[in-house]
Every structure is written in C-alpha cells, then in structure tokens.
Amino acid sequence: MNTLDEIEAQIPALRRYAHALMRDAEAGDDLVQDCLERAVAGHRARRADGSLRAWLFSILINRHRDLMRRAPRPGHLVAVDDLAVEPSRPPGQEDHMALRETEAAIARLPDDQRRALLLVVLEGASFNEAAAALDIPLGTLMSRLARAREALRGMTGRERPGRPTPARHPAGRPER
Amino acid sequence: MTQPQTPLSDEELIAYFENALPPEARAALEERLAADPEARAKLEDWGAQDAAIRALYGTSPDAPVPERLTDVLRVPAAPRPVRAPLRLAAMLALLAIGGTGGWVSHAWLGPEAGATQLAEAALTAHGTYVVEVVHPVEVPASQREHLDTWMSKRMGTQMRPPDLAASGFALMGGRILPSEDGPAGLYMYENADGKRITLYVSPQRDKADSAFEYAGHGTTQSLYWKDGGLGYAVVGDMPRDRLRDLAIEAYDQML
Numbered sequence: 001m002n003t004l005d006e007i008e009a010q011i012p013a014l015r016r017y018a019h020a021l022m023r024d025a026e027a028g029d030d031l032v033q034d035c036l037e038r039a040v041a042g043h044r045a046r047r048a049d050g051s052l053r054a055w056l057f058s059i060l061i062n063r064h065r066d067l068m069r070r071a072p073r074p075g076h077l078v079a080v081d082d083l084a085v086e087p088s089r090p091p092g093q094e095d096h097m098a099l100r101e102t103e104a105a106i107a108r109l110p111d112d113q114r115r116a117l118l119l120v121v122l123e124g125a126s127f128n129e130a131a132a133a134l135d136i137p138l139g140t141l142m143s144r145l146a147r148a149r150e151a152l153r154g155m156t157g158r159e160r161p162g163r164p165t166p167a168r169h170p171a172g173r174p175e176r
Numbered sequence: 177m178t179q180p181q182t183p184l185s186d187e188e189l190i191a192y193f194e195n196a197l198p199p200e201a202r203a204a205l206e207e208r209l210a211a212d213p214e215a216r217a218k219l220e221d222w223g224a225q226d227a228a229i230r231a232l233y234g235t236s237p238d239a240p241v242p243e244r245l246t247d248v249l250r251v252p253a254a255p256r257p258v259r260a261p262l263r264l265a266a267m268l269a270l271l272a273i274g275g276t277g278g279w280v281s282h283a284w285l286g287p288e289a290g291a292t293q294l295a296e297a298a299l300t301a302h303g304t305y306v307v308e309v310v311h312p313v314e315v316p317a318s319q320r321e322h323l324d325t326w327m328s329k330r331m332g333t334q335m336r337p338p339d340l341a342a343s344g345f346a347l348m349g350g351r352i353l354p355s356e357d358g359p360a361g362l363y364m365y366e367n368a369d370g371k372r373i374t375l376y377v378s379p380q381r382d383k384a385d386s387a388f389e390y391a392g393h394g395t396t397q398s399l400y401w402k403d404g405g406l407g408y409a410v411v412g413d414m415p416r417d418r419l420r421d422l423a424i425e426a427y428d429q430m431l
C-alpha cells in the first residue's frame with residue numbers, strides 16, 4: 001500500500017470530521033479537498049515516523065483555523081431550529097429535540113473546543129493523537145475537552161436547577 | 177475510613193471518561209466517584225453528549241466518496257483535470273454555426289442576459305482602460321508574483337494570466353474591478369505596434385459552461401465563454417479570426 005492509498009483510506013474519517021466542523025457536507029468536502037491537495041503536495045517531505053492519520057488531521061485542522069480566521073465564525077449564532085445536518089441515524093421522536101439542542105450548542109462552542117471535542121468523540125482519537133493533531137500540550141487538550149463538555153451541558157440545560165451544582169469552577173467557562 | 181474528599185476535577189473526570197487512566201488510578205477515582213453524585217451526573221451527561229454527536233455526525237464511512245476528492249490523489253502532478261481537446265473543438269464548432277447569429281450589439285440585450293452581461297462588462301472595462309496612458313494597469317507585469325497572489329486572493333481562485341507571446345502580445349499587468357457577482361480581474365496586453373487587448377475574468381452566478389460567443393461595439397470585438405464558474409472575455413480591436421486565435425491561446429492556458 002503506497003502513501004497515496006493510505007491517504008485515500010483516511011478520506012471517510014476526514015470527511016466525517018470536516019462535515020461536523022463545518023456543519024455542512026459541501027463545505028466539509030471543500031475542506032477535505034483542500035487538505036488532500038496539501039497532503040499530496042507534501043507527503044514526500046513528511047517525517048516517516050509520525051502517524052499518517054494524525055498528520056492528515058493536523059493539515060485539515062490548520063486549514064480550518066485559516067478558514068475561521070478569514071471568515072470569523074460564520075453561523076456561530078445558529079438558531080436552535082436550524083438543524084443544518086440530517087442526523088445520520090433516524091432518531092426517535094423524543095430524541096429529536098435533544099439532537100437539535102446539541103447541534104446548536106456545538107455550533108456555539110469556541111472553534112478550538114469544537115475541534116478538540118469532535119476529534120476525540122467522533123474519530124476516537126487518543127489524547128496523544130488529538131494533542132499531536134491539534135498541536136497543543138496534553139494538559140491544554142484535557143482542559144479544553146472539559147470546558148467543551150461543561151459548556152455543552154450548560155447550553156443544553158443539563159444542569160437542572162434542582163441539582164446541586166457546587167463543583168462548577170469559579171472561573172466559569174471562558175478560561176485560559 | 178471515608179475521609180472528606182476534594183470534589184473530582186473536570187480534568188480528572190475527562191481522563192476517567194476517556195479511559196486514559198492506569199488501572200490503580202482508575203480504581204482510586206471510582207472510589208471517590210461513589211461519594212460524588214455531581215460527578216456521576218456529569219459522566220452520565222457526557223455519555224449522552226457522545227451519543228448525540230455520533231448520531232448527528234457519525235455518517236457511515238462507506239458512504240460514496242465524491243470523485244473530486246479521489247481525483248486529487250489520482251493526478252498528483254496536475255491537480256486540475258487535463259482539458260479534453262474535444263471540448264474545445266465542440267466550442268469552436270458552435271462558434272462557426274453561430275456565425276453572425278452570435279453577434280450581440282450594444283443596444284440589444286437578448287434573452288441570455290447573463291452571458292451578454294459578461295460581454296458588456298468586458299467591453300466597458302476594455303474601453304475604459306486601454307485608452308489610459310499613465311495608469312492602464314493597477315499592478316504592472318514587472319511585479320508578476322505580486323500580481324498573481326493579489327488577483328488570486330481577491331478573486332478567491334488561482335489566477336494566472338495566459339502567456340500570449342506566441343501571438344506577439346506581452347502582458348502589461350492587471351487590475352481588479354467590481355462586477356455583479358464579485359471582484360473581476362482585467363489583464364491587459366500590448367503588442368509591438370502598441371495595439372492593446374484585454375482579458376476580462378469574472379465570477380459567474382450561473383455555473384454552467386458555455387461555448388465561445390462574439391459580441392462587439394463597432395470595431396471593438398469580444399469573444400467570450402464561461403468555464404468552471406468563471407466568465408472569460410478577450411476584447412480587442414481586430415478581426416474576429418485574430419481574436420479567436422488569441423482566445424484559444426488564452427483558453428488553453430487558463431485551465
């Protein structure tokens with residue numbers, strides 16, 4: 001299997017991740033195409049020791065960063081009833097609202113948190129893989145994931161008023 | 177035995193949740209978890225988040241991959257598909273059949289307004305700038321690298337003016353112009369006799385490709401076509417055959 005074949009084998013995973021990041025299949029494929037063009041141009045210069053998969057995701061992530069810088073958060077304020085993505089599995093009627101809420105909440109996450117969370121949840125990346133692809137230290141990745149998850153909880157109303165909420169960090173969500 | 181414990185931090189919980197703890201640490205954390213209902217509620221919600229995210233975006237990886245993506249890997253040397261000569265032949269054949277029928281005069285705007293708009297814009301731009309002595313172009317060809325990056329950036333697509341030296345025309349430079357559907361580019365060329373021609377390139381709302389067509393004001397003629405979401409028009413004061421040869425030369429290089 002040559003490198004181009006190995007790259008091709010990663011296309012479904014790249015598409016899935018890009019689709020989730022962009023919340024749009026077409027825009028996601030644009031991002032993947034951009035990533036693949038760079039990968040094809042640069043794969044000979046790549047260090048042979050690292051994982052090809054992490055390398056491809058890091059290219060895609062860097063392209064996404066550029067894209068978001070150029071067009072600052074398009075759709076960052078997505079209406080709750082704008083479910084941009086057709087759920088890949090038909091959910092039960094009662095789950096539908098929860099999915100819409102999650103969709104809208106993910107759209108509101110800061111880009112760096114969204115990239116980290118989707119990489120781990122959707123692609124099953126290990127902490128080390130994800131930290132490498134995102135080019136951040138392990139500790140940063142973990143706190144980013146924690147903040148993303150708690151922000152999602154807050155936005156989807158999972159923190160019900162009746163529940164004791166002492167463990168909430170005094171620093172609140174916007175960290176650093 | 178059960179001593180008061182510090183609540184589990186989110187970072188600890190994340191490591192536990194993602195199964196990234198060594199067995200002893202995991203066991204110790206589970207002990208603390210038993211006494212921390214808030215942390216257990218978090219873990220439960222995080223599990224629900226994962227399920228929701230996978231339901232939303234976990235498209236099955238065996239969905240057909242669009243050809244445009246696999247094509248990138250097939251033709252590593254030339255990412256853009258090589259143009260079939262047949263298409264050019266077909267476009268020229270249509271041009272011949274269209275003959276004078278393809279003519280669009282200044283005053284007459286026919287049903288295909290989108291295409292004639294392209295020709296009109298190109299003719300207007302040509303008329304405005306070829307007469308300029310001091311500032312015919314915004315960025316001169318001597319700054320070719322800057323010209324290409326700047327025009328590409330403004331147009332949002334790779335822009336490289338064709339080399340028309342074979343027909344005796346040298347690039348003078350280019351400029352950006354406003355157009356209906358976004359920034360358009362205008363390249364100007366000059367031959368040894370001081371005759372100037374322009375190549376106008378503009379984004380098209382209608383992405384359909386088209387055959388070559390003529391339009392013109394008096395002696396100024398335009399040969400225009402649409403390809404890959406862009407409209408192109410070569411404009412000059414010269415016989416149509418000459419213009420056609422230049423257009424073919426440009427067409428072969430633009431894609």
